[in-house]
Amino acid sequence: MSAPATTRNQAESPSGPADPSLPTNLRRNAALVPTDTAAGRSLAAVIAILTFLAGLCAGAAEIVATNAGQWQGDVAQEVTIQVRPGPGRDVDADVARAETIAKSEPGIAEARVFSKAEAERLLEPWLGSGLDLSDLPVPRLIALKLADSRSADLKRLRTRLTEALPGVASLDDHALWLQRLSTAANAFVGIGVGMVILVLVATGLAVTFATRGAMAGNREVVEVLHFVGADDDYIARAFQRRFFGLGLRGGAIGAGLAILAFAVAGLLARAARSGPAGQEVEALFGAFQVGLRGYASVILIGVIASLVTGVVSRITVRRFLS
Incomplete structure (x- = not known):
């Protein structure tokens, strides 16, 4: 026996109004998957922290790659003759x-x-x-x-x-130094990319555990939805929307904090550049400048974190239901 269409529609609406004809103790005024919970806020904070760390890694790798390219270009334009x-x-x-x-x-x-x-x-x-x-x-x-x-x-x-x-005379084209500089820069950039991948994997694991906890806490709701005819795709979409929103919030906060950190660090570096110590540091490590590509990579990490959150939650729900 199937439930009436009105009952099914109300059950399938995560945020729809409760049926006033039902007794008060049977009404459900909350969304199907609550969005503003302690667990949800904690997951958003974890995603924000992980996105912030991934953004720092990506920005640092971009700074190293940019400065290494500038150093290689400058050194490649100069050669040295040594007269003994x-x-x-x-x-x-x-x-x-x-x-x-x-x-x-x-x-x-x-x-x-x-x-x-x-x-x-x-x-x-x-x-x-x-x-x-x-x-x-x-x-x-x-x-x-x-x-x-x-x-x-x-x-x-x-x-x-x-x-x-x-x-007596010999010519040095700095080829060995350029090769070592390129190797070191590529290694640092590779480490940065690896750190970003590890952070995204950690984000996926955190979302997996959070999704399983949310499914366990809403087991009765899921059973009712199955009873009124809701399929697994509908339930997975409901959880995916909830966790995608959390991931989008956490990713935006983390990426914004990373961009703010780089902007503040850049201002401090430019302020210290006027002194002799700042000039020595700039000569040794290069200018502290992320650039548009670096900021774009930080924003992209925030978007990827939110997408990973939504996709992983959907996959976890489907496996849980099956």
Whole structure:
């Protein structure tokens, strides 16, 4: 025997008004799946925290990738000639000759010769200041700025330097350093992506347990819905809407907090950049700038978190009902 259509329609409406003809103790004024409960608020808070952490990981990976790309671009536009002093040789003459050879090559936009005092100051971070290095054979450096890395024939320049100044001049194109920088940056970005994936997996697990708890707490309601003819898809959609709303709320809060954290950190970094310490930090780690792509990735994580919440809740309900 099936229930009347009006009773079925009222039961299938999660937020519809209760039938006034029913006794007070049989009326259900709440939604099919309550949205404002302690468990729901706790789940939204967990999703917000996880989204916040995932957003921080994604933003940090974006900062590293951006700065690494800028460093690689800057370093790729410069090469260095090292002129080593030798017994019986005039190092200033060797430096001048190496500079002349470099300037004659196409694609070299600028050549800057480091004086002996400047070369010695480059050793202070390792040897300390106040040392007398006048008796040491400190190599002289020539920094070359490339107009276009594709037009400069560094192989020919290296050959000419070796032929003109054998055992004295050498060319360093920083290829090994660039390779190590690229490897380190890719590893950091990979770790960031892995952390984001782990956070999303943790979000799915939290939603799974919360959905099972909600199903257990609403077992009687589910049985009544089955009795009046509601199918599993309808019940799954009801729970999916509820948990998608919680995920959307938590994802929006977490993503918003992550964006706010990056914005505040960027303002503090720009304020500290005016001092010498801030300039040293920027020179070492690069500018603290997330960029539009970083903010978009944080927002995307919030959206993905809400979608994961809805999909996982639906799958969990279907498995529970089956």
